[in-house]
Amino acid sequence: MSDLSNQTKAAGEDRHALVRKGLARRHRTEWLFRAAGLTAVILALGFVAILFTTIVSKGLPAFQQAYISANVQFDPELLNLDPAPERQAGQSQADFQAQSFAWQRELAMLNWNALVEASLRDLLPIGFEIDSRQLLSIVETSERHRLREMFVADPSLLGQTVPVEMLASANVDNWLKGTINRELGDAQQQLSAPARQLADEFYENGVIHMGFAWALLTNVDSRSAPASAGLAGAFMGSLYMLLIVIVLAVPIGVASAIYLEEFAPKSRLTDFIEVNINNLAAVPSIVFGLLGAAVFINYFRLPLSAPLAGGLVLTLMTLPTIIIATRAALKGVPQSLRQAALGLGASRSQMVFHHILPVTFPSILTASIIGVAQALGETAPLLLIGMNAFVAQIPTSPMDQATALPVQIFLWNGNENRNFFEARTSAAIMVLLGLMISLNAIAIFLRTYLERKK
């Protein structure tokens, strides 16, 4: 008897020892597994951190830009021109137009560069020798057009001397910021040696100073004058497209979600629609671009590069997202609410529009904003409908040629003046991300605010 119990006891101790022996190994595995999980989380967070720090560190310098403070004299000898023609009584429209065209041509033929050059020569340190091409290379080429526009807007400037903050050229910007290697030999530098020396001297005595790069936000894209290239045109293009998406995708998406969730009978057809929508949500965005190129551009002949076509493509792309999110929100409404409304004699539409929709409004709003934000960042389909065209004007309607913020990033990224545009591209990305983050923040704020109000 005691023998037997001893035996079991021994066996139990054996097993105990066995388990205990394995325990250390098992705990080690546990620890390793847990460490692996933590590593994964840290890696994921690390990627977020690296992504944002590289973009911000690359982009921040581009928000500062070199300006040249100069006094420009609108010299009457250089600006030898009759006053702008005014329409005479009895003059025909065509005649007047021809006359003003001629005047403008004459205006453009004037030597505006001489104005710029004269103002810079005044600032030269005593004894500094530089030829006019090299001297002009430190000013952005857009500035002479700006002087012309100032003059057209206010002809009384003739003969006056006014202080003007001119944009320094992109090459000067690179040189001063050190984005180009300062040790490189003359052959690899974009600026000639005297121009580089002058830029340094001007920077030291304060003629050239760094200021906030307003051009980035207020100007349109420019090829010939990189330092004056800005996002305003792309921003308006994106804005038009977003308006189209908001006007079309949100109501249509919410309406179809309501139908599928609240009205549709359970049938093969609605099942098919559901599968269809889930699939559409996972179709690559570039396929929507192909659809847009074939249907909107080639069949309906919508204008190429217009925000109208882009907005329609983005609408179709955003629809499934909005439908799925709205359906999820509608599913979350307790069944009792529906039964109470129906039980009191409300019709189905009254139930939906008077009771269900107001309850889900915050979620639907959030879903819509998130869908719209997603559309804002989309690039690939827009390339296929010609929105990567170079557009030097702010579009004034959805039918005008335009580009979009993400496409502008793509275009700048491909610019040959890499030294300058890498920073500008990062800055554009910061603007785009800023917009998207604010949209999402608005969504979160609205949801919490509306839900608290209830």
Next chain:
Amino acid sequence: MNSLMIAAILLVLLGLAYQVGWSRSRALATSGGGRFHSRFHYHGALVAIWAVAPAALILGLWALFGQTVSASYVQSLLPVELVSAGGNPLATAISRVRALASGYGVAGEVADYEAAAADALARFQLIVTLIVVGSAAACGILALLFARRRITPRLRARNQVERAITLLLVACSAIAILTTVGIVASLVSEAIRFFTFVNPLDFFFGTVWNPVFSSTGGGSGRYGLLPLLWGTTMIAIIAMLVALPIGLMTAIYLNQYAPRGVRAVVKPIVEILAGIPTIVYGFFALTTVGPFLSGFGAMIGLDIRGTSALTAGLVMGIMIIPFISSLSDDILSQVPTSLRDGSYGLGATQSETIRRVLLPAALPGIVGAFLLAVSRAIGETMIVVLAAGNSPVLRANPLEPTSTVTVSIVNQLTGDTDFTGPQSLVAFALGLTLFVITLCLNVVALYIVRRFREQYD
């Protein structure tokens, strides 16, 4: 007569009709017409629907087919030999006449027949616009009057309004189907046109991708799909090698180990990665990851190109992490607690429970998430456009540049919209391939995920 004005007129008509219906029914009710079945605003809405629907229908038809009608009218004005020649000269002539008619000038000399056609077209457009807008307005007002006469106390205005609303809702959900139909129809029809230039066998099994642009058009160039498909596959594999372990382990850690507070902070931060536009990832890959990798390669004596399958795959993997982690997180949460508790009760450690009980139970769902992520990796465009190097050659080394289906679509179609040659039409054949592959992946994935959800519901 621009579209904004037409929209404004429609809106005015809408408001007017509503007001007419509302006040008419109210007047009837106060003058003792008896108890009304529906409330006044339903009568207003019904009259508004009656008034606007026919007008909107006419204007919509005109918006859809007006261009075609005016194009054929212009053709009838142009010299016969120009029309019978067809092709580009005809299209140019039509657009020149249109530009003249709308008052913009055109480049070059204006031929006599062009000026005459432009005058006729301008007159035609004016008349047609007047007819269309006039008939729309007439129909709207007639319908309004008719609907107003229908108002009686017994008219079931509410039911009719609701039926109209339901119809509108059905129409809205039909747009999703129309989109799919549009995608399939446009891809298939253009792809078939492409296959009249290039033998489908040469396309699907060709190993050389070299779409030569030539002015003569015709079937010049080689359009082999395999190098592109291989590049796509390689990049997707690299992406999944990055995303699957990190995403899945993140989901497991956040779902099982992390304290509530940590989870509440970390989960949204990781999901930020999902909201970043892909062009930003492309830029990141091109300017940061690529140089880093090639520098690293030089350090250990490997020749890694800045733009390569590895660069693109790595960054795409980072993009997909949140996709895998949030889907897996959802799925892990759906596994019943009883399974977990049972395992703990038998003395298993937490990691043993996760690996032997939780993951097998969640496996179908995770496979579904994996397939969805693969489909996303295959369809991703901007990262590979910027960072894969655009070198459509069949090679196995992931450290070399490569190209993908999506990159080629962008290259072939960007800036070209007269789909006449195989150079641009091939984009649709590629798009069709891409669509079919992702569709299969999505259908299987969605089916698996759905089955999984039902299993534990």
